Amino acid sequence: MPVIRTLGTVARQVQQVQQVLPLTVAVRNISFSPRQVTSDASFHSVSFSETDHPKVLITGGLGQLGVGLAKLLRKRFGKNNVILSDIRKPPSNVFHSGPFIYSDILDYKNLREIVVNNRITWLVHYSALLSAVGEANVALARSVNITGLHNILDIAAEHGLRLFVPSTIGAFGPTSPRNPTPDLCVQRPRTIYGVSKVHAELMGEYYHHRYGLDFRCLRYPGIISADSMPGGGTTDYAVQIFHDAIKSGKFECNLKPDTRLPMMYIDDCLRATLEVMEAPADSLSMRTYNINAMSFTPEELSQELQKQMPELEVTYDVDLVRQAIADSWPMDFDDSNARKDWGWKHDYDLPELVQTMLNYFGVETRMVQAS
Numbered sequence: 001m002p003v004i005r006t007l008g009t010v011a012r013q014v015q016q017v018q019q020v021l022p023l024t025v026a027v028r029n030i031s032f033s034p035r036q037v038t039s040d041a042s043f044h045s046v047s048f049s050e051t052d053h054p055k056v057l058i059t060g061g062l063g064q065l066g067v068g069l070a071k072l073l074r075k076r077f078g079k080n081n082v083i084l085s086d087i088r089k090p091p092s093n094v095f096h097s098g099p100f101i102y103s104d105i106l107d108y109k110n111l112r113e114i115v116v117n118n119r120i121t122w123l124v125h126y127s128a129l130l131s132a133v134g135e136a137n138v139a140l141a142r143s144v145n146i147t148g149l150h151n152i153l154d155i156a157a158e159h160g161l162r163l164f165v166p167s168t169i170g171a172f173g174p175t176s177p178r179n180p181t182p183d184l185c186v187q188r189p190r191t192i193y194g195v196s197k198v199h200a201e202l203m204g205e206y207y208h209h210r211y212g213l214d215f216r217c218l219r220y221p222g223i224i225s226a227d228s229m230p231g232g233g234t235t236d237y238a239v240q241i242f243h244d245a246i247k248s249g250k251f252e253c254n255l256k257p258d259t260r261l262p263m264m265y266i267d268d269c270l271r272a273t274l275e276v277m278e279a280p281a282d283s284l285s286m287r288t289y290n291i292n293a294m295s296f297t298p299e300e301l302s303q304e305l306q307k308q309m310p311e312l313e314v315t316y317d318v319d320l321v322r323q324a325i326a327d328s329w330p331m332d333f334d335d336s337n338a339r340k341d342w343g344w345k346h347d348y349d350l351p352e353l354v355q356t357m358l359n360y361f362g363v364e365t366r367m368v369q370a371s
């Protein structure tokens with residue numbers, strides 16, 4: 001019921017806005033026309049020459065992945081060529097590490113100003129509500145993940161940007177082949193998050209074919225990072241286990257011990273993102289690729305951790321919403337097209353992932369003790 005009420009209100013608001021602002025709507029459509037004559041599917045971004053550094057805007061940059069990506073891109077393209085943005089206030093270390101700007105992706109005019117004023121050429125669109133928080137607030141997830149994406153697509157097409165939008169293992173559902181899941185198969189996800197990501201894949205590919213938009217998309221597995229926390233997804237347990245293991249030697253897992261999901265260490269994920277963004281357009285036989293590194297269950301992750309922390313106690317208290325989501329997702333991911341087309345190769349398997357995470361926390365723990 002609340003969703004239906006919200007839908008009615010949004011429809012009324014849109015109607016009112018269209019009556020009051022017909023010119024704005026018309027202008028927005030007209031500015032698309034140059035793209036309509038571009039029927040060449042191998043269209044390249046035109047705003048910068050291949051020898052110049054791109055000028056990058058990252059939306060939703062204060063989540064689990066954005067700060068790490070900004071760090072990687074700034075190393076490559078220069079600090080001032082990468083702008084992080086979000087609707088949240090950045091912590092001081094992030095604020096002082098390079099350009100940061102407030103940007104709500106639902107505010108089309110503000111987004112456009114940022115792109116124009118900063119001569120943006122690449123847009124990495126990270127703003128989203130993830131799978132579990134999306135189910136808890138469907139109306140907001142629909143607005144951020146779908147309406148927000150429409151703003152991003154229009155601005156990217158109008159300004160000839162190269163656009164990266166991540167998709168996810170969550171873009172598949174219970175009727176997809178799950179072990180392994182190929183790039184092209186039935187996609188009938190059962191979460192608003194998954195539905196919005198299938199929509200993003202299809203809209204991005206449509207804009208590519210229709211307007212020549214240089215759209216690039218990777219379906220990420222669950223991402224594991226040490227220095228940033230996940231934003232409310234189904235794979236969050238695989239990050240939380242490290243924090244709880246270090247803090248208390250105990251971990252209560254919200255998925256069943258045998259729930260197998262594709263996973264990846266953050267460094268592999270961010271490198272893949274840079275690599276696909278830099279890949280020559282003619283090496284991309286598709287615009288949306290699966291990428292993968294490993295696939296494990298909570299029990300297997302616990303056992304690998306227990307090799308180094310034998311005292312770790314793991315118990316299970318299953319969250320029914322997250323479990324139902326996980327049971328509908330791929331167990332293993334076929335990323336052979338990414339490997340073939342643009343040379344994707346992961347560096348971290350499960351043992352390296354666990355070692356790297358523990359090394360990070362070991363260093364942190366010693367630093368806290370020392371100070």
Ligand SMILES: NC(=O)c1ccc[n+]([C@@H]2O[C@H](COP(=O)([O-])OP(=O)(O)OC[C@H]3O[C@@H](n4cnc5c(N)ncnc54)[C@H](O)[C@@H]3O)[C@@H](O)[C@H]2O)c1
Pocket residue numbers: 059060061062063064065066085086087088103104105106125126127128129130144148166167168169219220221222223224229230231232233235
């Ligand atoms: N982390 C993963 O495991 C994973 C896996 C697959 C795909 N992805 C995708 O990668 C992207 C980044 O993921 P993440 O883990 O960093 O997400 P996250 O939830 O940690 O961060 C999302 C960010 O979006 C911001 N945001 C929300 N509403 C906004 C709005 N209206 N305008 C601007 N920003 C807004 C939030 O403040 C937050 O900082 C997402 O699109 C996600 O779907 C992530």
Ligand SMILES: C[C@@H](O)[C@H](N)C(=O)O
Pocket residue numbers: 130131132168169170193220221222223230232233234235236
């Ligand atoms: C898998 C991914 O999209 C995210 N970590 C989630 O669980 O929602």
